[in-house]
Amino acid sequence: MREASRSDSMGGGGRATGGQDQLADVGRGVTLCYRRSGGGEIPLVLIAGLGQQMHDWPDGLCAPLADLGYNVIRFDNRDVGKSTHFGFRPPGPVDLLRKRWHTDQYDLADMAADTVGLLDVLGLNSAHLVGMSMGGMIAQTVAARYPDRVASLTSIMSTTGAPRVGRPALSTWRLMFGRPARNRDEHIASAVRMYRHISSRGYPFDESAVAAAAAATWDRDPRPAAGVGRQLAGILKSGDRTAELGAVAAPTLVVHGDRDLMVNPTGATRTARAIAGARLHTLPGMGHDLPVGVWPALTDLLDTHIRTARSTDAPHR
Structure with missing residues (x-):
């Protein structure tokens, strides 16, 4: 495994701007693009959701965490952004329904191994993992399969994969399976x-920030639909992970909004129930995004959770 660097800047919407992107060979033919901020000694790894890139963790959330002493690490999952993309054709709606996968189709366990590979490249024995949506599923899987590598776990607006739990609303499914964007303008409009x-719904909708983030996404990875389709297949291929979550030993915080139309709040309830000792916190008015108004409360929740975990854990964490 190896590490390289190159400059890359993105702008607008309170998302990631400037800085140095790094490339890490995490093994098995996968290279992840990541970025670090803050000079603190507490490693905090933020794992993005379906189709999201590292800049979907807003700077306005990451900067206060860095100021609190965290070494904040964001990265592009496989198949998005500047990380490795796979060349096989993603499954269509019928394939997803019938669970017909390409022979090279990966799952959440593979994406969890990517995350652990990044920790290896960075020389981190363990880290505090925070994942949103699909990123929460990846973080859960890392905590279940690599317990020694996870100092604490925070699962945001995510679920367990159990049937009839945490499912998108029918109206959301219809939007998800719309025609893929053919150009930058269509991608921004779709986003x-x-x-x-x-x-x-409990916070103002910032259309300009969403449009700026979508523009950055397209500029870093034009025509991202195929990668998103393969990631979605990876989620569905992983199935019900409820039993596996019983192996999670890390102190766990589960955060969810009560207005989520992408991952129904039942996903949070089941996640907290599946992990021994997990604490569930509901943020009123929050949907399936991270609006500016949520940042202070989420920063406080994360900091309190991590420092509580550190106070009862080994000194190196």
């Missing part, structure tokens, strides 16, 4: 339409 639907 605005989706986020207007799944956004936090």
Whole structure:
């Protein structure tokens, strides 16, 4: 495994701007693009959701965490952004329904192994993992399969994969399976339409921020639909992970909004129930996004959770 670097800047919408992108060979033919911020000694790894890139963790959330002493690490999962993309054709709606996978189709366990590979490259024995949506599923899987590598776990707006739990609303499914964007403008319009639907109804909708993030996504990875399709197949291929979550030993915080149309709040309830000692916190008015108004509360929740975990754990964590 190896590490390399190159400059890459993104702008707008309170998302990641400037800085140095790093490339890490995490093994098995996968290279992840990541970015670090903050000079603190507490490693905090943020794992993005379906189709998201590292800049979907807003700077306005990451900067206060860095100021609190965290070494904040964001990265592009496989098949998005500047990380390794797979060349096989993603499954269509019928394939997803019938669970017909390409022979090279990966699952959440593979993506969890990518995350652990990144920890290896960075020389981290363990880290505090925070994942949103699909990123929460990946973080859960790392905690279950690599317990010594996870100092604490925070699962945000995610679920267990159990049937009839944490499922998108029918209206959300219809938007998800719309025609893929053919150009940058269509991609931005599609993102605005989706986020207007799944956004936090208890907070103002910031269309300009969503459009800026979508533009950055396209500029870093034009025509991202195929990678998103393969990631979705990876989630569905993984099935019900409830039993596996019983192996999670890390102190766990589960965070969810009560207005989520992408991952029904039942996903949070089941996640907290499946992990011994997990604490569930519901943020009123939050949907399936991270609006500015949520950042202070989420920062406080994360900091309190991690420092509580550190106070009862080994000194190196």
